Amino acid sequence: MRRFALIAVPYLWLLVLFLVPFLIVLKISLSDATLAIPPYTPTLDLSRGWQGVRDWAAGLDLENYWFLTEDALYWKAYLSSLKIAVLSTLLTLLVGYPIAYGMARAPDHWRPTLMMLVILPFWTSFLIRVYSWKAILSQEGLLNQFLLWLGVIHEPLTILNTNTAVYIGIVYTYLPFMVLPIYAALEKLDESLLEAAEDLGCSRLSAFWLVTVPLSRQGIIAGSFLVFIPAMGEFVIPALLGGSRTLMIGKVLWEEFFSNRDWPVASAVAVVLLLLLIVPIVLFQRNEQKNREAEG
């Protein structure tokens, strides 16, 4: 009984904070938009009893989902989000792997400090950190001034309000999520495995490819999912750093909801996004499971 109570707490938490809101969103996505409060119809009127439920159920349909397929904006936004998420995940991996590698190879007494430096940005609000990139990337920003002073460029570069700025923002924001799992995998790596590889005829570089990379695979996979999943639905970074031509599903969702006040379509967009993300989330969970089995 006590065990049941113990398990019940997290499940209750999930039920109240995830499943119930999801069902509400799902229900709204099946409704029709209207000028009222709330801005959708039909609403469930329980005072009319069973008849009320039947009328409400009859009013639900998949119309909003059909609408998503009719307007090219939506699938273009999904695709563009996917592209940005995939590319920025790869970029984060390229930047994050050497950082994690350097941390794992650093002398023992340096590691807590390096770890601290990776986690430190979390102490400041995410919004402020993204906003401050505006000051760095704008036409008169620090980066352009620095490059002009170096003489590398003669005209200031337009970076802010382009996709490039979005990539920079995502890589910057999610870097710790990539670095930490890779670091955890590399730190466990037994140095003598690399010596064994060299002893058996590998150069340093091929030992890295044949031993270090395969043995940090779990960390790479975990880090990539941790970056890809939130990047896919990202709203704040494209809204602050991206331009009018940056198309991301998070932004579309926000506009449907707050500008058009079309709650049902916005909800349909959200439900489709969730369904799309379930695939990588399940894959991620499987990877974690495999990880635990390999260690156990």
Place this chain on the structure above:
Amino acid sequence: MEIQENTGFAPWGDPEAKPLIRFQNVTKRFGTFTAIDNLTLDIYAREFFALLGPSGCGKTTIMRMLAGFEDPSEGEIFLDGENIAGVPPNRRPVNMMFQSYALFPHLSVWDNIAFGLRRSEMARDKTRIAARVEEMLKLTRLEKFARRKPHQISGGQRQRVALARSLAKAPRLLLLDEPLGALDKKLRQETQFELMDIQERTGTTFVIVTHDQEEAMTVASRVAVMDHGKIVQVDTPATIYEAPNSVYVADFIGEINIFKGHASPPRDGFCEIAFAEGLAPIRARAPEEMQGEAEVSFAIRPEKVLIGPERPPELPEGRANAYRGKVIDIAYLGNISTYHVELAGGQKVKVQAANTRRIQRRTITWEQEVWISFTDTAGVVLTR
């Protein structure tokens, strides 16, 4: 003194023989710490050479210099007459079996063994690699486990995979770093004989690092006893045991009784060592280098001392040493017993005797007055 063994294999005694490995005045420093201090050493082809010493004595550093993971600070190392300083580990005809085995956890047993072959000139020839891997699996009796991952097999099997992997490329020299350290005693003893057998069959030169003197004695053709970055003695196991050149070696290998005393000048090759007031001096063979009087240590193994309730009859030559003492402790080990006997002057002596009779019929017991005796050639006189 060299103790003769009838193995017929003794290239170190042949002045014509060319060593496979030659260390010439090699010094290795890590910062201010000197790990290896002016080492000169020859190792010959087909030898099973053991580096023996306590942890931190520099034996692992010698091995890592041979593998190419460390370069000497001074001096030169020759392999087949060629200086190998600066040659990276992947270009040396030397393979190493690591103490932790260092098996690749993401590869199967088969792929672990094939790893080195795939980086050799054999790389393109898949059938030759397969044949060689199968040969190694057969040699180490691992055929059934080829498809398993290292974490799915036992410690003893992992040890054999590590051996097979390091032998696969048929190296000129195989280095074994505490190869049996992780195995339990029984398995370790079996594996020692397996190692010797494999060494003989493949004809590879083995250099083994160990802190276990029994292991070194069992497997090696020659043993180098090390202390603080220096080699104290290099000899066959029998010579190391029977004729140690110093108190350090005598004490490190097996059990020994040490009598500190003052030796008279040798006469007819024998000297007399006064070690306690009121007791007769020990008569023993004097070492060749001893000239006049000297402060010496007389060392004798417990099994070379006799024990009995009566004073033993004098040997025909009258050369036996005999002392009266009291049994203060008996350690019964099954096949043998160790008696701790205290002599009149307070000197304690360990005596080992085989238990040829059942324990109930043992004639010597606690607190009993006994006689211990040994001949004048049973021990060695050590001047350092």
